[in-house]
Amino acid sequence: MSVRNDELAALFEEFANLLEAQDVEYKPRAYRQAAENIRAYPESVADLARRGGTDAVMGVNRVGDAIASKVVEYVETGEIEELEELRAALPVDMAALTSVEGVGPKTVGTLYDELGVRTLDDLETAARAGEISEVRGFGEKTEENILANLDFARRSHERKLLGQARPLADDIQRHFAGVAAVERSSVAGSLRRWKPTIGDVDLLVASDEPEAVVDAFTDWEDADSVIEAGPIKASVRSKGIRVDLRVVAPEEYGAALQHFTGSRDHNITVRDRAIERGLKVNEYGVFDVSDVDDPDSGQRVGERLACETEADVYAALDLPLIPPEMREDRGEVEAAAEGRLPDLIEEGDVRGELHLHTTWSDGRYSVREMVEAAAERGYDYVNVSDHATGPGMVGGVGLSDDELEEQLAEVREVGDDADIEVFAGVEANVGEDGSVSVGDDLLAELDCVIASPHSALDGDGTDRLIRAAEHPEVNVIGHPTGRMLNQRSGLDLDVPRLAAAAAEANTALEINSSPNRLDLSGGAVKLAVERGATVVVNTDAHSPSNYDLVRYGVHTARRGWAAADDVLNTWETDDVRAFLGR
DNA sequence: GCCGTTTTCGGCCCGACTGTTTTCAGTCG
Numbered sequence: 303m304s305v306r307n308d309e310l311a312a313l314f315e316e317f318a319n320l321l322e323a324q325d326v327e328y329k330p331r332a333y334r335q336a337a338e339n340i341r342a343y344p345e346s347v348a349d350l351a352r353r354g355g356t357d358a359v360m361g362v363n364r365v366g367d368a369i370a371s372k373v374v375e376y377v378e379t380g381e382i383e384e385l386e387e388l389r390a391a392l393p394v395d396m397a398a399l400t401s402v403e404g405v406g407p408k409t410v411g412t413l414y415d416e417l418g419v420r421t422l423d424d425l426e427t428a429a430r431a432g433e434i435s436e437v438r439g440f441g442e443k444t445e446e447n448i449l450a451n452l453d454f455a456r457r458s459h460e461r462k463l464l465g466q467a468r469p470l471a472d473d474i475q476r477h478f479a480g481v482a483a484v485e486r487s488s489v490a491g492s493l494r495r496w497k498p499t500i501g502d503v504d505l506l507v508a509s510d511e512p513e514a515v516v517d518a519f520t521d522w523e524d525a526d527s528v529i530e531a532g533p534i535k536a537s538v539r540s541k542g543i544r545v546d547l548r549v550v551a552p553e554e555y556g557a558a559l560q561h562f563t564g565s566r567d568h569n570i571t572v573r574d575r576a577i578e579r580g581l582k583v584n585e586y587g588v589f590d591v592s593d594v595d596d597p598d599s600g601q602r603v604g605e606r607l608a609c610e611t612e613a614d615v616y617a618a619l620d621l622p623l624i625p626p627e628m629r630e631d632r633g634e635v636e637a638a639a640e641g642r643l644p645d646l647i648e649e650g651d652v653r654g655e656l657h658l659h660t661t662w663s664d665g666r667y668s669v670r671e672m673v674e675a676a677a678e679r680g681y682d683y684v685n686v687s688d689h690a691t692g693p694g695m696v697g698g699v700g701l702s703d704d705e706l707e708e709q710l711a712e713v714r715e716v717g718d719d720a721d722i723e724v725f726a727g728v729e730a731n732v733g734e735d736g737s738v739s740v741g742d743d744l745l746a747e748l749d750c751v752i753a754s755p756h757s758a759l760d761g762d763g764t765d766r767l768i769r770a771a772e773h774p775e776v777n778v779i780g781h782p783t784g785r786m787l788n789q790r791s792g793l794d795l796d797v798p799r800l801a802a803a804a805a806e807a808n809t810a811l812e813i814n815s816s817p818n819r820l821d822l823s824g825g826a827v828k829l830a831v832e833r834g835a836t837v838v839v840n841t842d843a844h845s846p847s848n849y850d851l852v853r854y855g856v857h858t859a860r861r862g863w864a865a866a867d868d869v870l871n872t873w874e875t876d877d878v879r880a881f882l883g884r
Numbered sequence: 885g886c887c888g889t890t891t892t893c894g895g896c897c898c899g900a901c902t903g904t905t906t907t908c909a910g911t912c913g
Contacts, residue, residue, distance in 0.1 A: 328896060332885035366886050404902085406911050439910090443903055491913085504913080530912095532901055537912090546913075548900090562913085566897090573897080578889085584898080 305348035305377055306791040311341035312397065313376065313385065314369065319396045320388040323411030330407075335364040335567075340373075342630070344825025346794035349762065351377040363567065363631065394420045403451040403529065404444070412437065426452055454539070460788045461499035462543050464854060465817020468493065470524075470543055471503050477522050478507065483514035485552050490562035494626045496857035498787055498820040502544035506562055512549035519547045554586050557609035560616075561585035567631035568624075575619050575635060581607075588618040627860035632828065646860045647839075649853050651872040654683035654722075657729065657752055657780060657812065657840035658848075662709050663688035664699045665844045669709075670716050673724055675846030682875050683723035685750040686713045692731035692739025694756025700731070703744050710747065723875050725749035725882070729780055734758045736769025738776060745775035749884050752812070754780030755793060763793030764800055771800070771809040777882050778838055778870075779804065781814040781821040789818075797826045801833035808881065810838040810870045813862075815855030827862020836881070837862070838870040 318333035339362050340347050350358040351374045359370035372382050392414060399410045399422065413419040416437045417428050425448065428434050435445040471489045478484045484507050488494070491504030509515045512534045520528050525538035525545075535548045550558040561569065561584065569583075576583040580592030582604065591604035608614040613623045621638045625646055628634040637643055658672050659665030665672065669686055676684040688709065691700030701709065710726050717724030727750035731739040738745070738753050745751050753770045755763060763783070771779055782800070785792030804811055811830050814821045819842075822830065827837055839855035841848050859869055866872040870881060 329885050331896075336885080364886065368885055404911065408910060439904065441904060447903090502913085530901060535900060537901095548913095564913090566913090570897085 305346075307343055307347050308341050308791070310347055310373060310376065311337040313337075313382065314340065314372075316396050317382075317385055317388065319400055319407040319410070320385075320392055322407040323392055323396075325408075332364070333369070336362070336369045339363045339365065339567075342825065344823055344829060345797060346791075347373060348377045349794050349796075395422065398422050398455070399425060402448060402455040404447050405451075412439070422452065422456060454542075457542070461501055463787055463817045464493070464496060464498050464500055464820070465851070466541075467500040467503050467543060468854075470541060470545070471505070473524060474503075474505065474519075474522060474540075474545065477524075478505075478515075478518070481515065481518040483509050483511040483518065485509050486555060488559055490548075490559060491546075491564060494563050495565065495629055496627050496824075496854070496861060498817075498823065498858070500543075502546055504562055505545065505547045506555070506559055507547065507549045508552040508555040509549050510552065515549045516547065550585075553610055556611040556614050557583070557587040558585050560612045563612075563626050563629060565630050568629035568634070571631055571635045572619065575621075575639075579619065581618065583615070583619075588615055625860060627824070627857055628863060630824075630861070632825075644863050644865045647856055647864050647866045647869050647872060649856045651866040651869070652681075652839060652852055652856065653873065653875075654681045654685075654871045654878070655841060655843060655849060655852070656683075656685040656725070656727070656750060656778065656838055656871055657687050657814070658684060658843040659688050659729075660686060662705070663701060667845055669712055670719075672843070672846065673716050673720050673722070675849065677720060677722045679849055681722060683725060683878060685725040685727040685752075687727040687729045687750065687752050690728050690730045690740045692756075693733050693758070694731050700739075701728075703741050706740065706744060706748075723879075725884075727751060729754055730776075731756050732766060732770045732779075734766065736766040738770055738773050742775060745773075748775075749879075750778065750882050751776050752778040752780040754812075755782070755784045759784040759790060759792050761794065762796070764796040767793075767795065767800055768803040771804045772807045776807075776809055778810045778812055778840075780812045780840070781816075781819050781842070782811055782826075783821050785821050786818055787820065792821065795826070797822075797829040798833050801830035801835035804830075805834040805836070808836075808883075810836045810881075813837055813839045813855045813858050815839060815841045815851045815853075815858070817851065817854055820854060820858050822858075822862070824858050824861025827859055827864055831862060831864050831868045836870050837864060837868055840871070 314333045314337035318330040322330040343362050356370040356374050359373045376382050394414050417433055419425050419428055429445050429449045434440050435442045478487045486508040488506050490506045493500050507515050516536045519536055520531050524540045527539045529537040537546045573583050582589045582591045586602050587609040588607045589604035607618040616623050624634050624638050660669045660672055689700040691702055713726040726748050729752045732753050732755045753776045783792035841851045843849050
């Protein structure tokens with residue numbers, strides 16, 4: 303049985319909520335943290351369980367022997383006995399009910415005990431009948447809010463894609479640019495760390511007039527409804543996404559930005575380092591509490607060190623500024639302390655696009671239009687890589703070998719006219735056995751061959767992709783797992799093993815920048831780069847405007863600690879040609 | 885339940901906001 307990480311994570315989140323409904327202390331937090339780390343783990347945790355048992359699963363941060371053995375139990379039997387007992391004691395659809403804004407585990411427990419509410423439908427029926435406002439501790443306002451939030455909970459139980467949330471954040475940043483009370487503003491939270499999926503949009507503003515900022519925020523034309531609004535913070539819903547605003551004093555902006563960017567685990571490690579130095583870090587600043595009797599006696603206890611900028615905050619802890627994309631508690635604080643932070647790739651380092659489609663397959667623009675658009679962007683080279691026919695290609699999208707020969711002539715012709723280097727390539731399909739769906743003679747004529755899995759996208763794909771990577775004519779493995787965010791998890795990969803083989807074979811691993819994919823993930827990129835593999839940031843463009851998606855790939859590379867040198871398409875044309883063996 | 889150059893036992897982040905309450909519980913981030 304193949305079990306996805308997010309499926310495991312959901313189980314332990316349910317575990318946490320059921321325990322919390324019973325007033326159990328501390329355990330819920332432990333289960334939630336374990337769930338979060340399982341969800342974010344770059345490889346299949348179920349695979350870990352199968353290969354190495356509880357010991358291997360305990361390698362996941364904040365997973366100890368108790369939770370690890372529950373993972374093993376679930377992978378082996380499809381059930382966790384303790385969870386079944388908890389469910390029997392509180393037989394409710396916990397995930398659905400707690401997805402209603404303002405309804406948490408305690409509320410679920412109370413409404414089950416008092417009214418027998420088990421599902422969203424039960425909740426709606428009880429609210430419409432006015433029963434909820436009769437329960438002690440509840441009132442009419444709570445009942446109204448539940449009704450108001452129910453539809454939203456029914457419609458959107460998924461995290462939003464980075465590619466949806468980023469443009470929204472850009473919009474509101476433009477709105478704030480016209481508000482006089484806003485001194486500085488930034489996105490924070492997981493969006494600033496460029497996580498592939500986002501729970502909500504976090505915004506931070508520096509201002510001496512917080513209430514004016516909150517007013518401007520709730521008046522924003524794209525704010526569809528106001529969830530809450532106080533003197534220094536507010537939340538609205540916009541286009542189905544929750545947007546949280548926090549306003550802070552300008553002199554505390556750096557500390558607040560550091561605090562609200564997270565991740566929580568990164569901040570815990572940072573705080574630990576502060577404690578070692580007699581310092582205290584919170585959202586208001588870094589404080590020297592070495593001469594203070596009770597450092598917990600207030601928010602701003604002790605002497606405040608500089609914290610107008612994030613760099614000040616890290617400097618106070620003898621650390622260089624750690625880029626937001628790295629703040630996932632994957633060893634970055636230790637690396638920073640030892641001066642080992644990589645010089646991360648930046649958007650401006652990208653010199654070319656090595657994966658694009660034209661009207662020959664499923665693109666919407668001609669070879670010439672795609673090449674000219676790349677030249678206009680200032681790129682030095684592109685690789686025309688239309689789909690080949692083969693496993694996973696439906697509706698006649700992919701090209702036969704004869705058609706590819708025909709296209710090759712056109713690509714050469716466009717290349718002769720172009721100011722930039724035009725590589726002739728293909729996106730071939732990797733069969734279930736690792737074979738490549740284009741004839742070897744034709745592959746040898748091409749400059750840059752991408753091999754991508756498009757079919758049989760479940761189970762372990764490591765051996766299959768290694769075989770493709772070792773094919774002498776293959777230069778890039780495209781979207782290696784084949785995952786589609788919120789839809790399918792794709793292949794399980796032993797990334798270190800694949801990366802070592804790819805490095806040996808001089809084959810690059812793709813970071814596909816499409817917001818639906820972001821494949822490889824940042825965590826996988828880190829493992830790949832550590833094994834010496836070269837990665838390539840491609841947009842898989844089907845139109846010129848798709849070239850803009852490159853930022854998502856670059857920031858994913860940064861989440862994987864990649865420097866420009868690790869990324870093939872930051873190299874100069876001659877070096878890329880040498881890598882391709884042309 | 886997890887975790888440890890202060891601990892293998894005894895801690896666990898904490899502040900803002902809301903709605904329900906007369907001083908607080910629940911939710912959220």
